[in-house]
Amino acid sequence: MTLVPLDGSPAGTPHGSAGADGGPAAGTAGAPSGPAATTTSPPVASPGHSGTGNRRSDAPEPHAPEPDPSPSAPSSPAPTSPAAPADLTWSAPVREATDKRWCEKVTVGFRNTGGTAVRSGTITLGTHIIGALGVDWATITSTRPLPVPVAPGSRGSGTWTVCVDDWRVPLGMHVETRIVTVVWS
Numbered sequence: 269m270t271l272v273p274l275d276g277s278p279a280g281t282p283h284g285s286a287g288a289d290g291g292p293a294a295g296t297a298g299a300p301s302g303p304a305a306t307t308t309s310p311p312v313a314s315p316g317h318s319g320t321g322n323r324r325s326d327a328p329e330p331h332a333p334e335p336d337p338s339p340s341a342p343s344s345p346a347p348t349s350p351a352a353p354a355d356l357t358w359s360a361p362v363r364e365a366t367d368k369r370w371c372e373k374v375t376v377g378f379r380n381t382g383g384t385a386v387r388s389g390t391i392t393l394g395t396h397i398i399g400a401l402g403v404d405w406a407t408i409t410s411t412r413p414l415p416v417p418v419a420p421g422s423r424g425s426g427t428w429t430v431c432v433d434d435w436r437v438p439l440g441m442h443v444e445t446r447i448v449t450v451v452w453s
Contacts, residue, residue, distance in 0.1 A: 352383030356418065356452050361393070361445050371431035374445045378425060380418045386452045389414035394447025395430050400440035407447070408432045414452060 359377035366372055374393055380386055390411050397405045415426040430445050437443060 351420070354380055354384050354386045354418075354420070354452060355382035356380050356386050356389070356450060358391075358448060358450050361448050363445055366429065368431070368434070369439075369442050370434045370437040371429055372443055372445060373427055374430050375425055375427040376448055377423065378414070378418055378450075379423045380420055383420050385420060386414065386416055386418040388416055389450060389452030391426070391428075392447075392449040392451075393428065393430050393445050394449075395432055395443050395445045397432065397436055398442055398444055405441070406436065408436070409447075414450065416452075 364373040
């Protein structure tokens with residue numbers, strides 16, 4: 269190994285190790301000089317990197333890894349995205365008279381076009397009290413639980429007996445459930 273002085277430093281003094289008076293720094297006096305002396309080079313930044321490299325200048329340059337000539341193994345499946353939320357639609361109410369003029373059976377069909385099941389919910393039915401001449405005297409609401417679960421892509425239905433107070437429907441009047449509102453999760 270041949271030592272080359274850097275920036276005018278004496279041959280036996282490592283670069284940057286001069287003392288305050290220009291002579292060798294403490295601890296370097298008496299250090300062997302000449303061909304048998306070994307010193308290490310200061311860290312040198314590697315090409316293409318910021319100045320924080322720590323390779324020696326005489327180290328071989330790194331090279332890119334060779335591509336694997338063997339056929340590539342199947343990659344793991346991509347993470348699945350969460351399923352779309354439930355999307356519930358319902359039909360108009362189908363009414364059926366009962367033996368009491370203040371009650372009727374109401375059937376509503378459901379369809380879940382979403383990606384997850386409907387797990388809970390309520391249905392609110394609005395029942396109109398209709399007079400003998402067709403006048404709508406009042407609307408009474410009642411809330412019932414949904415028939416759950418409703419699986420994704422499936423259909424279902426529910427039937428409820430809906431009644432109002434008997435004194436609200438005198439002789440000659442009847443009830444009609446026309447309004448359906450559904451809340452689900």
